[in-house]
Amino acid sequence: MKRLGDRTVVITGAAGGIGRAIARAFAAEGASLVLGDLAPTLVDARDEIHRGGGCVVAVQGDVTRSEDMAALAACAVDEGGALDVLVTCAGLGGSGLLAEQDEADWMRVVDVNLGGTYRAIRAALPHMMARGSGRIVTIASVLGKMGGYGFVTAYAASKHGVIGLTRALATELGSQGFRGITVNAICPGYVRAGMGVAMQSTKAGPMSGIEIFERYYRRQVPLRRMIEPEEIAHAAVFLALPESAGITGQAVNVDGGFFMS
Numbered sequence: 001m002k003r004l005g006d007r008t009v010v011i012t013g014a015a016g017g018i019g020r021a022i023a024r025a026f027a028a029e030g031a032s033l034v035l036g037d038l039a040p041t042l043v044d045a046r047d048e049i050h051r052g053g054g055c056v057v058a059v060q061g062d063v064t065r066s067e068d069m070a071a072l073a074a075c076a077v078d079e080g081g082a083l084d085v086l087v088t089c090a091g092l093g094g095s096g097l098l099a100e101q102d103e104a105d106w107m108r109v110v111d112v113n114l115g116g117t118y119r120a121i122r123a124a125l126p127h128m129m130a131r132g133s134g135r136i137v138t139i140a141s142v143l144g145k146m147g148g149y150g151f152v153t154a155y156a157a158s159k160h161g162v163i164g165l166t167r168a169l170a171t172e173l174g175s176q177g178f179r180g181i182t183v184n185a186i187c188p189g190y191v192r193a194g195m196g197v198a199m200q201s202t203k204a205g206p207m208s209g210i211e212i213f214e215r216y217y218r219r220q221v222p223l224r225r226m227i228e229p230e231e232i233a234h235a236a237v238f239l240a241l242p243e244s245a246g247i248t249g250q251a252v253n254v255d256g257g258f259f260m261s
């Protein structure tokens with residue numbers, strides 16, 4: 001049974017490892033999709049959903065540009081008649097030491113991860129407020145709740161910001177009487193996709209995410225494994241279902257038990 005057949009879902013960062021898994025999961029539930037990403041490979045994500053029989057449109061755009069986010073939101077309303085669900089998945093890793101990292105690089109991470117989440121929500125929210133209903137799912141990180149182990153100040157700062165934005169907006173919408181709009185964050189741990197497998201700076205030099213997980217993280221994760229991108233996608237779908245209407249302002253860890261708070 002397809003549970004979201006009457007919903008239109010906007011996903012930023014939909015060309016990435018986790019974003020594509022989220023798109024596939026919503027398509028499997030029958031939702032109409034509007035996919036956004038800066039990368040030209042967005043068309044591959046669109047074509048994959050299309051080949052599977054899904055209803056999908058791709059809008060190439062940059063989350064650091066408000067006008068691009070407005071175009072993404074408008075496309076959902078034009079094509080699907082409404083913007084029911086927004087998943088903000090666009091993000092940048094950008095590891096480095098604070099004392100050495102270029103200021104522009106540091107600021108870029110914050111502008112994409114936090115500023116981009118804000119701009120996507122800013123564009124989508126008026127459409128949800130006009131109908132009094134909607135679901136916003138931000139993709140944060142466990143590094144939005146902890147300091148990590150070095151080389152992640154910009155990333156951790158941006159993801160702490162995403163969780164703060166998520167919680168504060170949930171409160172704000174409730175106090176304004178918008179009780180049909182929920183806002184929640186998903187906090188992935190180490191995921192076997194995208195930036196979770198990409199090369200990163202470490203004290204011991206550049207290393208792949210998989211190597212970093214094996215060396216430094218596995219022992220600290222109760223389930224002793226990386227998270228699959230589909231597991232993040234299932235959590236996103238759950239937060240868009242009618243059954244989750246009572247959940248808002250939460251930051252849900254999907255991390256194998258790595259961070260328990």
Ligand SMILES: NC(=O)c1ccc[n+]([C@@H]2O[C@H](COP(=O)([O-])OP(=O)(O)OC[C@H]3O[C@@H](n4cnc5c(N)ncnc54)[C@H](O)[C@@H]3O)[C@@H](O)[C@H]2O)c1
Nearest residue numbers: 013015016017018038039062063090091141191194195196
């Ligand atoms: N993979 C992990 O282990 C992990 C862990 C925790 C959180 N996350 C978060 O999950 C989300 C997806 O990450 P991923 O692992 O799939 O990485 P990814 O690099 O595969 O995906 C990120 C996507 O965001 C897009 N993007 C970057 N800058 C953009 C911009 N300015 N405008 C529009 N799109 C832009 C990229 O083109 C890319 O397709 C990110 O927010 C990331 O911080 C990932």
